Amino acid sequence: MIELKSVSKWYGSFQVLDDCSTRIEKGEVVVVCGPSGSGKSTLIKTINALEPVQKGEIWVNGTPVHDPKTDLPKLRSHVGMVFQHFELFPHLTVTQNLTIAQVKVLRRSLDEARKRGLKMLERVGLMAHKDKFPGQLSGGQQQRVAIARALSMDPIVMLFDEPTSALDPEMVGEVLDVMVSLANEGMTMMCVTHEMGFARKVASRVIFMDVGGKILEDCTKEDFFGNPDARQPRTKDFLGKILQH
């Protein structure tokens, strides 16, 4: 479904991704973790080309993302993305947030788009808020709307970049619940997150990135959590730190 082959990226002379390779099969849930600044956000954003790369190949469902001739808007329209800071369109109501891209990008009729959008809103449990503006919702609610917005586009894969790290602790659960149910339904997902509980519950694999943009670990969840002796010292160190709290 997704394949990265020796992807490298620089900002000027500063390397953010260093020879990253991995594959994500259909239905897999891959959790990406690592210290701040290790390039997790950059890595996940290369998949829908929000961050262009200088070296390597990226394939999404048979489409070469690295190819300058690829129709990127079309590719992105079926790769769902959820951001750390929600990034709902603040001047549009919840319903408009859910429908605008369906209408303008997928060329669905407004009726069809609304039906689909509200179905997704229902699924994240926010039907009562369909006519509100994002600024009138709590962080957790905004993030659930953001997930619904991505789902309305019928994505073939969902990318999450630290979806819960900007949330107050009491709202983390409601967002994770939605993500868990998505995972259980077989959605292909790549999630940058430090929620190890989520990783243990639904991840198929865990990728650990270290400073300098290197993929240090890329292994099954069972190996990652259950076989600490096979891990790199840096990984153990990191796991020790985040599992403390």
Next chain:
Amino acid sequence: MAWDWQMFCEDTLDRTVREGCFGKDGDITYLDWMLSAWGWTVSVSLLALLLALVAGVVIGTIRTLPDSKWTVRFGNAWVEVFRNIPLLVQIFLWYHVVPAIFPAMKSMSGFVLVVLALGFFTSARIAEQVRSGIQALPRGQRHAGMAVGFTTWQTYRYVLLPNAFRIIIPPLTSETMNIFKNSSVAFAVSVTELTMFAMQAQEETGRGVEVYLAVTGLYIVSAFTINRIMTFVEKRVRVPGLAAPGAAGGH
């Protein structure tokens, strides 16, 4: 000093007072003249504003395009040129220099030249506001627009510009009021707008106080009207739950 408001009812040629204050059969009283001058002020201002908005949004937008050095440079140069040359000098450039370079423009009226000069001058200032408005938006908004499949154009059209516009309404209001004030330079190329009227009428009648008070009143009415319109627009587009963008401020 006694005020003599009746002078506005005088015919501009024979200086006799006309009944009802408006001239008939092609005669023109000072009141007629003043209102027509106001009309010129309003026309120059509104047309210049339209030009300034269109050019300003385009230039301001292209200065924020990702990965396109040349449009950014062009936009920057535009702003520097039109913002840093004094308006009156720009009007004379349009009047004397531009037609010398482009003979086709020789036949243009003073009115058109003033609209162009004032419009481009103001476009630089609006472009600057549009640019800073777009850049004041959270960085993730552009990514969010692109991530749902919007093209660059759609991202601007549906996400960045509507939000930037809301932020820059206050400075846009003051820019619009500036256009009205700046339109007074049109007298330099013989457009009979309010300031030109004031100078000539006070010369002919010797009633400078009344003339300037009346003209000042019309400028104030114009400014007040703009203010009301912009406040109305601001209310109309206000988004519930979003902090009022008043902090962006004017100059």
